[in-house]
Amino acid sequence: MKFFVFSLLLSLVCADNAPQQQNNQQTTTAASSSSSSSQEYSSEYGVLQFQNVGFEGHYYNVKKIDSSSNESCTCELNTGKPVDFSGAITPLDGELSVHIRGPVNLQKFGYWVADSYTAGETNGSWSRLAYYDSEDQTAENVTFLSNVGENITCLGKALDYIDSDGVSQATESTVLSNVTIQSGDEFVIMSNVSCGKSGFGKDCGVYRDGIPAFHGYYGTTKMFLFQFLAPQDDSDNKDVENYNMPAIWLLNAHIPRTAQYATNSNCSAWASGGGEFDIFEILNTTESTHFYSTIHDFQGTDDIYTGLANEGYIERVDSVMMGGVIFGSDGTATVFMSNETTFDETINNSDLSSWISTVESKEDEHIMSLSSVTSESSKSDGSTLRNSWLTAFLLGVMCIL
Ligand SMILES: *[C@@H]1O[C@H](CO)[C@@H](O)[C@H](O)[C@H]1NC(C)=O
Ligand SMILES: *[C@@H]1O[C@H](CO)[C@@H](O)[C@H](O)[C@H]1NC(C)=O
Ligand SMILES: *[C@@H]1O[C@H](CO)[C@@H](O)[C@H](O)[C@H]1NC(C)=O
Ligand SMILES: *[C@@H]1O[C@H](CO)[C@@H](O)[C@H](O)[C@H]1NC(C)=O
Ligand SMILES: *[C@@H]1O[C@H](CO)[C@@H](O)[C@H](O)[C@H]1NC(C)=O
Ligand SMILES: *[C@@H]1O[C@H](CO)[C@@H](O)[C@H](O)[C@H]1NC(C)=O
Ligand SMILES: *[C@@H]1O[C@H](CO)[C@@H](O)[C@H](O)[C@H]1NC(C)=O
Ligand SMILES: *[C@@H]1O[C@H](CO)[C@@H](O)[C@H](O)[C@H]1NC(C)=O
Ligand SMILES: *[C@@H]1O[C@H](CO)[C@@H](O)[C@H](O)[C@H]1NC(C)=O
Ligand SMILES: *[C@@H]1O[C@H](CO)[C@@H](O)[C@H](O)[C@H]1NC(C)=O
Numbered sequence: 434m435k436f437f438v439f440s441l442l443l444s445l446v447c448a449d450n451a452p453q454q455q456n457n458q459q460t461t462t463a464a465s466s467s468s469s470s471s472q473e474y475s476s477e478y479g480v481l482q483f484q485n486v487g488f489e490g491h492y493y494n495v496k497k498i499d500s501s502s503n504e505s506c507t508c509e510l511n512t513g514k515p516v517d518f519s520g521a522i523t524p525l526d527g528e529l530s531v532h533i534r535g536p537v538n539l540q541k542f543g544y545w546v547a548d549s550y551t552a553g554e555t556n557g558s559w560s561r562l563a564y565y566d567s568e569d570q571t572a573e574n575v576t577f578l579s580n581v582g583e584n585i586t587c588l589g590k591a592l593d594y595i596d597s598d599g600v601s602q603a604t605e606s607t608v609l610s611n612v613t614i615q616s617g618d619e620f621v622i623m624s625n626v627s628c629g630k631s632g633f634g635k636d637c638g639v640y641r642d643g644i645p646a647f648h649g650y651y652g653t654t655k656m657f658l659f660q661f662l663a664p665q666d667d668s669d670n671k672d673v674e675n676y677n678m679p680a681i682w683l684l685n686a687h688i689p690r691t692a693q694y695a696t697n698s699n700c701s702a703w704a705s706g707g708g709e710f711d712i713f714e715i716l717n718t719t720e721s722t723h724f725y726s727t728i729h730d731f732q733g734t735d736d737i738y739t740g741l742a743n744e745g746y747i748e749r750v751d752s753v754m755m756g757g758v759i760f761g762s763d764g765t766a767t768v769f770m771s772n773e774t775t776f777d778e779t780i781n782n783s784d785l786s787s788w789i790s791t792v793e794s795k796e797d798e799h800i801m802s803l804s805s806v807t808s809e810s811s812k813s814d815g816s817t818l819r820n821s822w823l824t825a826f827l828l829g830v831m832c833i834l
Contacts, residue, residue, distance in 0.1 A: 478745040479792030481726045482552065483766040487523040488732045491515035492706040495639045495691045495699070498588070506587035508691070508700035511633055516702075521653055521764040524708040524730060528649030528686040531622040531657060535614035537679045540567045540753070541660035542575070542622060543776045546652045550782070552765040558781040559656055563624060566776070567611040576647050577609045579620040580693055583643075588692040588700055592644045595620055606645070616666045617673040621689055623647035628690070640690035649686025657683065657712070658757035658774055663749050665721070677721050679749070680714040683758075706731040709740070712758045712768055713747065722749045726758075726768045743768070759785070 496511035518524045533539055545559035563574035581602040582591030594603040597610040600618050606625070614620065628637035628646035640646045650657070659681055666677035684693070685707035691700055698704040709729035716725050724747040729740035747756075747770045756770035771788040 476745060477723075477748050479747065479770055480789055481743040481745050481747060481768040483726075483728060483741075483743060484764065486525070486728065486732070486760070486764050486766045487519070487521045489519035490524070490706060490731055491517045492524060492685075492702050492708070492730075494633065494687055494702050494707075496633050498639060498641055498691065498700065500585050500588060500642055503586045506585050506697075508587060508695070508697055510699050510702075510705065514633070516707075521762055522760050522766070524685065524706065525683070525710055525728075525760065525766075526653040527708065528651045529655075529683040529708075529710075530649045530686040530689050532680070532682045532684060532689075533614070533620055533622070533661075534675060534678065534680040534682075535618040536616050536664050536666045536677065537681070538567075538611065538613040538662040538664070539565070539609065539659065540611065540662070541565065541658075541755075541776050543658045544574075544650045545656040545658070545780060547654045547656075548762075550654045550759065550761040551763040552759075552761050552767055553786055555783040555786050558779050559785070561776075561778045561780075563650065564776065565609070565622070567609065570608050570610075572608040574625050576606050576623045576625050576645070577620055578623060578645065578647075578689075580689075587695060587697040588641060589694040589696065591641055592621065592646075592689055592693075594645055613662065613664065615673075616668075616670065616676045616678070621693075623649055623686065623689075637690060638687050640687075641692065644690065646690050652760075654760060654762045656757065656759045656780075658755070658776060659712075660753060660755045660774070660776070662753055663713075663715075664751065677718055678715040680711065682709060682711040682714060684709050703729075704737065706737060710758065710766065711740075713749075713756075713770075715749065720746075723747075724749050724770075728766070 493510040493512050493515055495508055497509040499505050499507050531542070542565040543561050544563040545561050547557060547559045550557065565572050565575045577595050578592050579595045579600065580590040580592055581595060582593035584590045594606055595601060596603040597607050599609055599612045599614045599620050624647055626648040628640065628648060629635055631640045633639050637646055637648060663679040670676065685702055688701045688703050688707055695701050703709065711725070711727040713724040714727065715721055715723065725742050727740045727742040729737050731737060732741070734741050754770055755772060755774035759767045767789065769789050769792060771792045773788040773791055
């Protein structure tokens with residue numbers, strides 16, 4: 434097992450640089466140089482780290498949803514009131530929802546917070562604020578939901594409670610059993626803290642009428658851990674969407690509350706860069722044993738669909754896997770898989786650091802510096818500096834194998 438560090442471009446984005454306009458030279462250059470290096474260096478690691486996560490930018494939340502009929506179904510983003518952000522982990526410092534796609538048997542899940550965290554530190558500790566254990570059916574501060582409600586043209590299916598089987602619609606919050614959800618099936622975990630009324634500027638913003646709306650998991654400094662199986666799908670249902678592509682990821686919690694799979698991009702904050710972090714994701718069946726980790730926002734890229742993938746991957750094995758992601762106040766996002774992972778109420782950093790260094794130290798240490806890109810001002814729309822990407826940035830990819 435090795436340790437892969439990916440330094441994100443620290444790019445400064447002007448407040449009125451709308452995502453639709455982000456087609457300038459410098460991001461394209463940076464993104465392509467990063468992906469060309471990935472072909473060369475992609476290999477197996479136990480730890481994948483992003484550094485410098487967080488930038489100065491904005492996204493748009495939904496202002497209005499009309500879901501009164503299939504014909505009139507439409508949404509409006511509040512482009513007049515962008516959500517401005519800057520600093521470590523942004524925009525993923527906001528509330529996040531947790532998403533699981535099969536084939537996966539989720540056995541344990543937990544969410545922890547700390548006041549501050551610097552990657553590798555050994556003092557300090559984390560407090561658990563949510564926990565699920567399939568074995569003894571513990572479910573603290575978790576709500577299991579899925580897109581199983583009414584289907585309407587612009588929004589897709591509505592979020593609703595799911596039964597203990599992880600797939601059927603339920604009328605109230607129900608604890609998930611020890612089940613394996615199949616290829617293509619997905620569910621969502623939110624906290625058990627109910628949202629107030631839907632409305633722009635309210636605690637959960639605007640959300641879809643009629644859904645059970647819950648808060649996501651807050652914090653700049655937060656950690657999500659999972660114990661799970663991701664068994665190979667050897668069935669013949671190969672035309673199922675996302676066949677044999679298990680995944681565990683996080684979204685800005687506004688997104689599933691409006692529409693996770695909207696057909697109209699104005700129906701969620703996603704396309705404007707609300708934020709997504711893929712912790713463990715199989716991207717295609719050719720690489721069905723490689724879990725990649727990807728950030729989908731506008732930091733260092735103008736292509737939110739591709740996002741910025743860490744260049745290493747973590748191996749999907751046939752046995753129980755344990756690990757997750759740690760978001761540090763130092764702007765690091767550390768994804769790891771370690772059999773030493775525990776789910777205690779308090780996790781101290783000396784333990785955390787030893788789980789990570791155990792997987793790191795199974796291989797030699799190696800430091801490698803990849804492409805470094807110096808920017809020029811935007812040529813795309815740019816009469817004034819106000820409309821261009823400003824800052825010089827450096828793509829430093831370091832890997833400690
Ligand atoms: C929208 O159309 C779908 C069928 O495509 C139907 O199931 C659903 O009830 C319709 N929704 C409304 C609000 O009319
Ligand atoms: C850990 O120790 C460092 C240096 O001794 C200190 O700066 C930091 O605040 C400590 N962190 C915590 C969470 O106690
Ligand atoms: C949960 O289900 C998995 C997969 O079927 C099985 O391996 C595991 O032993 C089960 N756990 C418990 C506690 O029953
Ligand atoms: C939410 O979960 C916490 C922790 O398990 C529990 O104390 C609280 O009663 C739950 N609240 C609701 C509304 O279910
Ligand atoms: C929702 O209905 C549309 C047709 O209105 C259909 O194309 C789409 O597949 C349905 N979505 C789901 C998730 O069933
Ligand atoms: C549940 O999670 C929410 C969202 O992060 C948090 O605000 C709340 O304090 C947690 N509840 C408990 C009982 O820990
Ligand atoms: C989204 O809203 C903008 C106006 O803010 C509009 O120009 C655009 O066509 C809408 N997009 C879709 C897919 O409806
Ligand atoms: C599968 O995904 C990997 C990782 O993104 C990529 O390198 C590879 O080209 C993809 N393969 C196919 C057949 O799409
Ligand atoms: C964890 O243990 C399983 C066996 O239980 C083994 O297959 C797997 O390789 C181990 N993973 C790591 C990262 O050491
Ligand atoms: C961290 O926790 C472990 C037990 O999980 C304990 O042995 C160790 O002493 C703790 N370290 C600190 C610094 O509290």
